[in-house]
Amino acid sequence: VTINGQKAFTLFDSGCTTEACSPDFARVAGIKVFPIQTAVTLQLGTAGSRSKINHGTIAKVEYDSTSCDEYLDIVNFDRFDAIIGRNSCVSMGSHWTSSSIQFVCAGSQPTRLPKRRNPLRLSAVTLTEGDIPRLREQWMEISKDIMSGVPETMPPLREVNHRIPLIDEVKVYNYHLPKCPDAMKEQLIEKINRYVRAGWWKAVQTNQAAPMLCIPK
16 A cells, blocks of 8 residues: 555554554555644554554555555554555445455456465474474574564665764763773673674774763564
8 A cells, every 4th residue: 555655564454443554554655644632542553552643644655556545543663654445445435355365456357365384384283392392493484584683784874764863963972981801891792892803893083082871673
């Protein structure tokens, strides 16, 4: 689905009576939002226990060969950029087949929704301890992209790239200089060499450096 000219990772929900997109997607797509008069409480499929709909927008929604201007709520979704419900599908002339396997869009061939397959699904054959090495190797091969460590390369540029500008470039910070214990120096040197080799850090000369704490989201 394309919304305001940007491709959106969208959930089609036949039981949903509203259409919405996330605030992050609205910002990236350059969608102008406006406040709504009465906030609506929403408690399903959002980041956190509940959320409130405080803003909305009208954007051009395109799917396959159809397009229309739709009102979208701005909702802090957890996994999707947008959700298309029953109302928008009707306005685009789209519908689900009775088997719920095909999604039919007006003026186009039915889109067959892929079935989820579990690559690790085991057959009904009884397994023994002798099968453990084979299964372990199979699982490691399937999961190697997330178990092989971080590649020593710079990450690709995204649509939104973050930077931390200095407020005052000439300000001098006074603090206690931290020192690395002798027992940890070998690990520190190994880490420095790896980060410099990957291009994550650069060796420069400076008259001061403040420690920084990085907290994963």
